[in-house]
Amino acid sequence: MKIEVIENVMQYNSKEADHNRKLLKKKGVLMINILSAPGAGKTSLIMETIQELSNKVKIGVIEGDISSTHDSEKIKNLIEDVVQINTGGTCHLNASMVARALEKMDVSGIDLIMVENVGNLICPVGFDLGEDRRVILSSVSEGDDKPVKYPKAFIKTDLVLLNKIDLLAYSDFDYNFFRKKVDELNPEVPVFRISCKSKEGFDQWLEWVEKSLMH
Ligand SMILES: Nc1nc2c(ncn2[C@@H]2O[C@H](COP(=O)(O)OP(=O)(O)OP(=O)(O)O)[C@@H](O)[C@H]2O)c(=O)[nH]1
Numbered sequence: 001m002k003i004e005v006i007e008n009v010m011q012y013n014s015k016e017a018d019h020n021r022k023l024l025k026k027k028g029v030l031m032i033n034i035l036s037a038p039g040a041g042k043t044s045l046i047m048e049t050i051q052e053l054s055n056k057v058k059i060g061v062i063e064g065d066i067s068s069t070h071d072s073e074k075i076k077n078l079i080e081d082v083v084q085i086n087t088g089g090t091c092h093l094n095a096s097m098v099a100r101a102l103e104k105m106d107v108s109g110i111d112l113i114m115v116e117n118v119g120n121l122i123c124p125v126g127f128d129l130g131e132d133r134r135v136i137l138s139s140v141s142e143g144d145d146k147p148v149k150y151p152k153a154f155i156k157t158d159l160v161l162l163n164k165i166d167l168l169a170y171s172d173f174d175y176n177f178f179r180k181k182v183d184e185l186n187p188e189v190p191v192f193r194i195s196c197k198s199k200e201g202f203d204q205w206l207e208w209v210e211k212s213l214m215h
């Protein structure tokens with residue numbers, strides 16, 4: 001029996017991602033896809049970035065979660081342009097979901113869209129959303145071995161953020177080990193140490209976002 005397979009899932013996703021990329025380029029919008037394990041601080045990073053930049057940059061947010069509007073409600077207190085995607089159990093966002101979210105947002109006036117992907121260091125890695133930049137957010141409380149255990153997440157990224165550095169003094173996290181493992185996987189990638197609580201290192205992150213907006 002011969003079964004015709006017209007397109008595989010990844011080819012379809014690539015086409016949709018290119019469509020998103022073209023649309024955003026035409027409108028002059030920068031899209032950043034933020035990936036992390038659950039609880040590493042994606043929503044905190046987005047909220048603090050809005051607080052710091054929204055006086056000069058018009059920001060939109062796409063929130064990806066398996067269920068609930070918990071995170072998007074918090075962001076809605078800060079900005080108008082928030083779209084929630086509930087994946088209904090799927091452990092990552094894909095480009096079609098983002099395409100539908102973009103239809104619901106008036107992207108014309110927006111400079112920057114931050115996408116909070118579903119908290120997971122495995123599934124989201126393989127799905128291009130049409131983003132201009134991808135950021136991996138790791139955190140001190142997860143431990144220093146994440147690059148060893150989830151290498152692909154650290155290879156396919158433009159920036160690594162290590163969050164919750166205010167907790168370093170209370171943990172056995174070995175920054176030199178973490179950094180060495182990231183460097184082995186991705187020698188070119190910048191690694192910034194930040195805290196969404198104390199705001200330590202936050203200027204470097206904001207500078208990176210602003211530079212990305214200029215290119
Ligand atoms: N100490 C400390 N706590 C932080 C920091 N950033 C975030 N948190 C806390 O970590 C917890 C999880 O943060 P979120 O921003 O909700 O994490 P998330 O990645 O969006 O989580 P999910 O959406 O569930 O995947 C919250 O209690 C935050 O207040 C930080 O830099 N330092």
Ligand SMILES: [Mg+2]
Pocket residue numbers: 042043044071116
């Ligand atoms: Mg969140």
